Amino acid sequence: MLGENSTVRSLISPTGGWNSELIRVSFVEEEADAILSLPLAATSTPDSMVWHFDNTGEYTVRSGYIMGCDVLDSPTTSGLNDAASWWKLLWWIDIPLKVKLFVWRACNNWIPTMVNLEGRGLRVSSRCSVCDYGCETTWHALWGCKKLKLVRESILVAQNIGSGKNLQFIDFI
Numbered sequence: 001m002l003g004e005n006s007t008v009r010s011l012i013s014p015t016g017g018w019n020s021e022l023i024r025v026s027f028v029e030e031e032a033d034a035i036l037s038l039p040l041a042a043t044s045t046p047d048s049m050v051w052h053f054d055n056t057g058e059y060t061v062r063s064g065y066i067m068g069c070d071v072l073d074s075p076t077t078s079g080l081n082d083a084a085s086w087w088k089l090l091w092w093i094d095i096p097l098k099v100k101l102f103v104w105r106a107c108n109n110w111i112p113t114m115v116n117l118e119g120r121g122l123r124v125s126s127r128c129s130v131c132d133y134g135c136e137t138t139w140h141a142l143w144g145c146k147k148l149k150l151v152r153e154s155i156l157v158a159q160n161i162g163s164g165k166n167l168q169f170i171d172f173i
């Protein structure tokens with residue numbers, strides 16, 4: 001059986017093909033058929049997370065924002081103008097430069113989270129050391145970590161944002 005933290009690699013046999021027996025016992029027939037119909041690469045490469053909505057494969061707040069606009073059926077061009085206005089506002093408001101730079105780095109996923117450090121080749125665990133539950137992405141470190149619940153709830157109440165589901169980092173700053 002597949003474990004809780006299994007990856008696609010778990011479904012590949014040591015010989016390089018799909019482990020069809022494991023796939024058949026782990027998924028319903030339609031899903032197993034769909035997985036087994038996928039061709040595998042000839043060379044073995046490590047699993048990686050890819051963000052489908054950006055050409056680079058990297059998640060950015062901008063691409064998440066644009067995708068969110070599409071999901072909500074909002075005009076995308078309006079979303080881009082809003083984002084551009086927001087960046088201008090960030091640079092003009094009277095807050096310390098180091099805060100602006102931190103926000104800018106966070107929005108571009110350039111802060112040294114465990115996931116980012118691991119992605120840069122450091123031999124570290126991507127797991128959040130605070131909650132030991134999720135991977136420490138920028139979002140997790142600044143908002144999603146369950147140990148930040150009290151902070152998160154007080155910000156949501158103060159800004160009257162709502163439940164916090166499907167929010168982007170840019171939504172609460």
Ligand SMILES: [Zn+2]
Nearest residue numbers: 128130131145
């Ligand atoms: Zn955490």
